Amino acid sequence: MFRRTFWFTAGAAAGVWATTKVNRKLKQLTPQSLAAQAADKAIETGHRLKDFALDVREGMIRRETELGGALGLEAPVDPDLPVQPHFAVEAAEPRANATTYRTLPYNSNNRNEDH
Numbered sequence: 001m002f003r004r005t006f007w008f009t010a011g012a013a014a015g016v017w018a019t020t021k022v023n024r025k026l027k028q029l030t031p032q033s034l035a036a037q038a039a040d041k042a043i044e045t046g047h048r049l050k051d052f053a054l055d056v057r058e059g060m061i062r063r064e065t066e067l068g069g070a071l072g073l074e075a076p077v078d079p080d081l082p083v084q085p086h087f088a089v090e091a092a093e094p095r096a097n098a099t100t101y102r103t104l105p106y107n108s109n110n111r112n113e114d115h
Contacts, residue, residue: 027033
């Protein structure tokens with residue numbers, strides 16, 4: 001008698017446990033739940049990307065400071081020295097007729113060519 005009662009109780013408990021487990025999984029797979037999970041993952045990924053960008057920026061600033069110190073760019077400037085302007089490389093003068101376009105050397109009646 002105890003054996004049957006034990007196995008009946010064990011079976012009922014296993015059924016309740018399995019039913020609960022299945023119902024939880026079904027609730028996780030509803031469209032609303034999936035959308036919420038996707039939104040949470042997107043927000044988490046955004047935070048990770050932001051943290052990565054901040055770390056990269058911090059490393060860039062640190063490295064620029066190291067390079068500036070190594071090259072003497074941040075050394076104090078002697079006020080007695082004249083200031084020498086640094087000019088960037090400038091582009092050549094534009095041509096006078098820069099708005100004209102090249103044309104084909106012949107007149108074609110082919111309607112498939114680009115115009």
